[in-house]
Amino acid sequence: MKTQLLKYGVMATFLTALLAGCSSTDTTDTxxxxxxxxxxxxxxxxxxxxxxxxxxxxxxxxxxxARVFYFEFDKAILNSEARAALRIHAQTLRxxxxxxxxxxxxxxxxxxxxxxALGERRGNSARDFLVQEGVNGALIExxxxxEESPASVDSNEESWALxxxxxxx
Amino acid sequence: xxxxGATLSLYLFTLVFPLSGIAELTIEITHGxxxxxxxxxxxxxxxxxALPEDISKIVSADLExxxxxxxxxxxxxxxxxxxxxxxxxxxxxxxxxxxxVVGKAVNQSGRYQISFSLMEVHGERKLFTKVVEGPxxxxxxxxxxxxxxxxxxxxxxxGAFSTRVAYVxxxxxxxxxxxxxxxxxxDGARERLLLDSKQPIMxxxxxxxxxxxxxxxxxxxxxxxxxxxxxxxxxEQLTNFRGLNGAPxxxxxxxxLALVLSKDGNPEIYTYELSTRKxxxxxxxxxxxxxxxxxxxxxxxxxxxxxxxTPQIYKLAIATGRVERLTFRGSYNARPRLASDGRTLxxxxxxxxxxxxxxxxxxxxxxRVLTQTYLDESPTVAPNGAMxxxxxxxxxxxxxxAVSLDAGVKFxxxxxxxxxxxxxxxxx
Numbered sequence: 001m002k003t004q005l006l007k008y009g010v011m012a013t014f015l016t017a018l019l020a021g022c023s024s025t026d027t028t029d030t031x032x033x034x035x036x037x038x039x040x041x042x043x044x045x046x047x048x049x050x051x052x053x054x055x056x057x058x059x060x061x062x063x064x065x066a067r068v069f070y071f072e073f074d075k076a077i078l079n080s081e082a083r084a085a086l087r088i089h090a091q092t093l094r095x096x097x098x099x100x101x102x103x104x105x106x107x108x109x110x111x112x113x114x115x116x117a118l119g120e121r122r123g124n125s126a127r128d129f130l131v132q133e134g135v136n137g138a139l140i141e142x143x144x145x146x147e148e149s150p151a152s153v154d155s156n157e158e159s160w161a162l163x164x165x166x167x168x169x
Numbered sequence: 170x171x172x173x174g175a176t177l178s179l180y181l182f183t184l185v186f187p188l189s190g191i192a193e194l195t196i197e198i199t200h201g202x203x204x205x206x207x208x209x210x211x212x213x214x215x216x217x218x219a220l221p222e223d224i225s226k227i228v229s230a231d232l233e234x235x236x237x238x239x240x241x242x243x244x245x246x247x248x249x250x251x252x253x254x255x256x257x258x259x260x261x262x263x264x265x266x267x268x269x270v271v272g273k274a275v276n277q278s279g280r281y282q283i284s285f286s287l288m289e290v291h292g293e294r295k296l297f298t299k300v301v302e303g304p305x306x307x308x309x310x311x312x313x314x315x316x317x318x319x320x321x322x323x324x325x326x327x328g329a330f331s332t333r334v335a336y337v338x339x340x341x342x343x344x345x346x347x348x349x350x351x352x353x354x355x356d357g358a359r360e361r362l363l364l365d366s367k368q369p370i371m372x373x374x375x376x377x378x379x380x381x382x383x384x385x386x387x388x389x390x391x392x393x394x395x396x397x398x399x400x401x402x403x404x405e406q407l408t409n410f411r412g413l414n415g416a417p418x419x420x421x422x423x424x425x426l427a428l429v430l431s432k433d434g435n436p437e438i439y440t441y442e443l444s445t446r447k448x449x450x451x452x453x454x455x456x457x458x459x460x461x462x463x464x465x466x467x468x469x470x471x472x473x474x475x476x477x478x479t480p481q482i483y484k485l486a487i488a489t490g491r492v493e494r495l496t497f498r499g500s501y502n503a504r505p506r507l508a509s510d511g512r513t514l515x516x517x518x519x520x521x522x523x524x525x526x527x528x529x530x531x532x533x534x535x536x537r538v539l540t541q542t543y544l545d546e547s548p549t550v551a552p553n554g555a556m557x558x559x560x561x562x563x564x565x566x567x568x569x570x571a572v573s574l575d576a577g578v579k580f581x582x583x584x585x586x587x588x589x590x591x592x593x594x595x596x597x
Contacts, residue, residue, distance in 0.1 A: 109524060111504040111517050111546055112371055112591065113416040113429065114473055114480055116392070117436045117457040120413055143391055144413060148369035149346075155544065155565055 065089060068151075069126060071164040073107070076121040078129055082166075086126060089168060090133030097139055101169040102126045104144040105151070107160035112146055119144030126166045200579040205239040206267050206323060208232060211249040213272040213283060220274055221305055224283065227312035228270065228319070230356060231330040235320060235555070236578025241266055253286045253295045261290045270319055280304050285315050287322050296322050309358060329551040330355065333595040334558060335363075335373040335382055336569065340587030350384060352399065355551075355594070357582060363397060364404075372591065376419050379595045383407070383417040383426060394428055407441065418462045418470075427451075427461035427470050438472055438485070451485060452492075460504045461485075465511040471495065473503040482516055496529065498536050504547065508554040513574060515539075515548040515557055526559050528574060539576045549594040550574070558592040 067089075069082035078086070093100070104123030106115035123142035131137045152159040210232075213224040229240035247260040251273035261269050272285030282302040288295050301314045310331065317328030338349045348370040353360035364370060368387035375382060376396075383396045389406075392414045397404035408414040412431035419426055426441045430448070438452045438461045452458040456476035463470060470485045480503045482496040496502040501519035508515070511531075518527035518538060526540045526548045542561040550557045554574060561570045563581070567588030570581045582589070 108544060110480070110501065110519075111460065111473070113460045114457065114503050116371075116413055116415050117429075117431070117459050120431055120436070121457070141411065145369065145387070146371075148371060148387070153565060155562055 067168040069166045069168075070161065071122050071166075073109070073160070073164065074118065076118065076125045078125050082126070083129060086129050086168075087133055090130050090135050093130065093135045093139065094133075097136055099139050099141070102140060102142045103149075103167045103169060104142060105149060105163055105165050105167070106147045107163040108147045108150065108155065109160065110147075112148070116144050116146035119146045122164075122166050126168070199581060200577070201236040201239075202577045205237055207241060207265050208238045208268040208270065208319075209241040209246060209261055209264065209266040210270045211246055211251070212243065213274060213285065214251065215274040215276055215281075220281070220308060222308035222312065224272070224274070224308065224312045224315065225270070227309060227356075228316045231313060231316035231328075232320065234356065234580065236573060236580075237320075237324060252284075253288060253298065256288060258288075258290055258293045261288075266290050268319075268323060270315070272315065277302075281308060281311065283311055283315070285318075287319055309354065313354070313356075326555055327553045329553040329555065329594075332552060332597065333379070334549075334569075335375065335593040335595070336589055337370050337373065337591045338584070338587050338589050339369075339567070350382070352382075363399070363402065372416055373593045374418050375593055375595050377421055377423045377596050379597045382593075383419060385415050385417070394426075413459075416460050420463050421465060421467040427463060429459045429461065438470060440487070451487065451490070462506055464507060465509055471505040471507060471514070473505065482514065495531065496536075502527075506548055506550055506557075508550045508574065509552060510554055513550075513554065515550060515574075517546050517548070526557065526572065537576065539572045539574070540570070540579075542570055545570075547591045549592050551594050552596050558594055560590045560592060 065088045066081065066085040069078060069085065071077070102123040104119030106118045120142060123144060127137065127140045127142050130140060150163045151165065152162045210225040210229050214220060232238035233240050241264055245264055248257060250256045250271045252271060256269065256271060267290055269288040269290055270285060271288070272283050274281050274283045280302055282300060284298060284300045286295055286298040299318055301311050303311050313330040316330040320326070320328035320330070332355045333352055334355050335350065335352045338351060340347050345367065348366045348368065349362055350364040350370050350373060351360055351362055363382065364386065366386060366388050371385040373382050373384040380400065381396055381398050383394060385392050386395050393406055394408040394414050394417050395404050395406050408428070408430070410430050410432040413429050413436050416429045417426050424443060426443065428439055428441055429436050430439050431437070435455055436457050436459050437450055438458050439448045439450050441448050451470065454474065454476050456474055458472055458474045460473040461470045468487060470487065472483055472485065473480050474483050477494065479500045481494060482502050482505045484493045484495050495514065496516070499518055499520065503517045505514055505516045507513065514529045514531055516527060517524055520538050524544050524546060525538050526545045527536055527538045529536045540559065544562040545559050547560040548557050549559070556571055556573045556578070558569055558571050560567055563583065567590045568581060568583045569589050569592050570579070572579045
């Protein structure tokens, strides 16, 4: 066993200019056009190549009802608390239809793209439940963040439990 | 002196923007082979005058990092020969050196020409003399070229010291994550920033000519696949579908991407012809199908699917659509990559509840767990098949690490701040 430390110092300056960006228009399927909830604006420093122009309003319901729903490891099944809260959201949405986003998340264990799929599966569970409760599915967009946007950054069971979630926005 | 025709005209890889310096990479070799070859590389100078980069130091570090060589400290050397003629083998034999690399530089109208020789000390024979030349701005490239030549002459395997690695960093800035897509030399030097975003960046993958990357960026509020030229930073958004737009992988001929879309309800693997912009769906299954990667012949895709109940690796023959399961040991095998021999599969493997990198010989079926670090993921194999880089955790911090395919050599590349993740080793 040997330990060797080789240091590579590197110099730095930040990205300063806007890059040339161009976007492809042939890649949007027809189903992805309307019905989207509000999305964060373009937030990269190298300039836009994005779709942009998407807007909508957030669900404005009783703040006392849970908007984050938690899941077991590698599972996408809604627990009873989640179903109870989603039932109330469904009521509100039936009375006052607005576009919503269901953001699905996974904990850090397992591979990143597989966790993207798992996050989407969780988001779809919540969406399917809302649709079953009479909400117009066209109002709902499911976005998975996989393990990329954790609620808690520690590597332990408590943290992972907080990260396996769907957020209603 | 005999010059072999190994003059290399190194093309300049101009990245428009220099780096942010956030991930200052260091390298800690944690495990090497038992008997590394002892090699001496006295200073390579221009008639005794130091060059702007210390070539022999870069070569020593390259060879040491391979785990197969132990460079002798410069201070122990009894002489600093610069040509084969100046070598007194006795000076090196008494130091226990098995190999010796000598070289000298000449500057011809702004370009450096370095002639270098590899000697086998015990047999007192010269193995080769070669010449490499390039501008002062590319002295590091010249050094890595020398490392490649020495490594190949001694081990019989082409070196991979002239390659680069792309990776993603995530650094909290005022409580908000900042994501950066970076490219650096495989020794961590010359780090460059390619993209800076407040939204996640994922899954960087190289074009086969190593001039472009594809990756996933959430900058539009959804995951979308982008391609970006390294030389000009020109970028283009390739997908904007509802649902997953992920896991891009460039075909060996450069014409097609494999990727994942869930626009039809669940994650499926598609191919995308870059010239015609045509998508073709390649899998049809209600399970998760993701993480496609091409076989070296470009005829098949290997991918992760939980169609059997747990994530396992499958192979899809593109012409026939036939799917074959490749992994059977363990309840979690995912994110496959193939070494360039097409025979060695590497993947993330769950072993007694923890995630490690494993390799599987596709001919014999032998599976071997290569790593013992924590939450290991994203393996990427060097183009010469000798080593792989992967991402792991130290404490709560994401770092890069490397392991040789025979598990004999291991090292960590800890970053100063933030997480470093998703390494992608350049194909050349």
